[in-house]
Amino acid sequence: MTRSNKPLVWGPFAAGGTLTAFVTPALIVLTLLAGLGYAPELLGYDRLHAFMGHWLVKVVAIAVVFVSLWSSAHRLRITCYDLGLRADLLVATVVYAVALTGTLAAAVFLAGI
Amino acid sequence: MAEEMSPRPFLRPITSEWLFRHPRYLRYMVREFSCLFIGGYTLLLVAGLKSLSEGRAAYEAFLEGLRSPAGIAFHVLALAFATYHSITWFNLTPKALPLQLGEAFVPDVAISGAHFALWGVLSLALLYFAGAF
Numbered sequence: 424m425t426r427s428n429k430p431l432v433w434g435p436f437a438a439g440g441t442l443t444a445f446v447t448p449a450l451i452v453l454t455l456l457a458g459l460g461y462a463p464e465l466l467g468y469d470r471l472h473a474f475m476g477h478w479l480v481k482v483v484a485i486a487v488v489f490v491s492l493w494s495s496a497h498r499l500r501i502t503c504y505d506l507g508l509r510a511d512l513l514v515a516t517v518v519y520a521v522a523l524t525g526t527l528a529a530a531v532f533l534a535g536i
Numbered sequence: 537m538a539e540e541m542s543p544r545p546f547l548r549p550i551t552s553e554w555l556f557r558h559p560r561y562l563r564y565m566v567r568e569f570s571c572l573f574i575g576g577y578t579l580l581l582v583a584g585l586k587s588l589s590e591g592r593a594a595y596e597a598f599l600e601g602l603r604s605p606a607g608i609a610f611h612v613l614a615l616a617f618a619t620y621h622s623i624t625w626f627n628l629t630p631k632a633l634p635l636q637l638g639e640a641f642v643p644d645v646a647i648s649g650a651h652f653a654l655w656g657v658l659s660l661a662l663l664y665f666a667g668a669f
Contacts, residue, residue: 429607431537431653437632440553441619441625443574444626444651444655445617445622445654445655445658446572446589446616446658446659446662447621448615448619448621448659449658449659449662450577450581450623451577451611451615451665452615452659452663452668453662453663453666453668454580454581454584454611455611455612455615456668457603457607458601458602458604458607458608458611460603461668462589462599462618463663463666463667463668464666464667465665465666466593466599466666467537468588468595468596472595475585475588478640479632484585488581488582489593491574491575491578492575492578492579494571494574495571495574496571496575496579497573498570498571499571499572499575501568502565502568502569504553505552505565505568506552506555507550507551507552509550522575523554524580525563525578525579527580528582528586529585529643531586532582532586532589533585533589535589535590535630536588536589
């Protein structure tokens with residue numbers, strides 16, 4: 424039987440699509456408020472540094488970054504195909520590599536907090 | 537014989553003009569383009585984590601960047617696309633998670649409605665927790 428890697432690719436896509444649907448708009452509102460000069464308390468340096476310093480928050484943050492980047496990468500790959508860019512292996516390699524690099528970078532930065 | 541008649545296979549020309557043929561296709565593409573904004577915003581958050589790990593001055597510079605016109609414009613666009621992604625995603629939940637109770641299927645509107653309600657509660661909880669109000 425041929426083994427398919429589709430569930431491996433698609434699972435994080437579905438998880439990320441669901442997670443980003445639930446939390447990304449609210450996250451954007453938080454940083455938009457900061458940009459407009461009404462920074463929520465949590466985004467102050469001391470509060471955020473202490474909050475992100477907790478190991479459980481770090482684990483959750485890495486998971487959020489991973490599924491968000493992965494689902495975006497997967498959707499971008501399909502969109503490239505839809506728009507006529509048929510070099511799927513190249514596109515898939517690039518977009519998934521960016522998603523994994525971004526996740527790794529987030530883990531490294533979190534380790535330094 | 538067939539090979540002599542068509543020495544090369546027919547290659548359908550690949551274009552992207554199809555997406556202007558019907559408003560439905562264009563809405564589909566708008567939904568798919570939300571990935572650029574959600575992915576881009578996530579990378580912005582990673583940049584924020586980088587600045588947070590580098591100390592107070594770096595983090596303040598990151599916040600200063602959020603206050604730039606480009607930062608505001610990106611946020612407004614990203615918010616619109618992310619919200620559109622949420623709406624389309626939750627509208628599809630009855631297709632992805634059909635729920636049967638006894639003989640009958642739970643109506644579509646109840647499944648997507650539950651997701652919309654949870655989205656509202658979670659968003660308010662997140663904003664409240666962060667001290668936005």
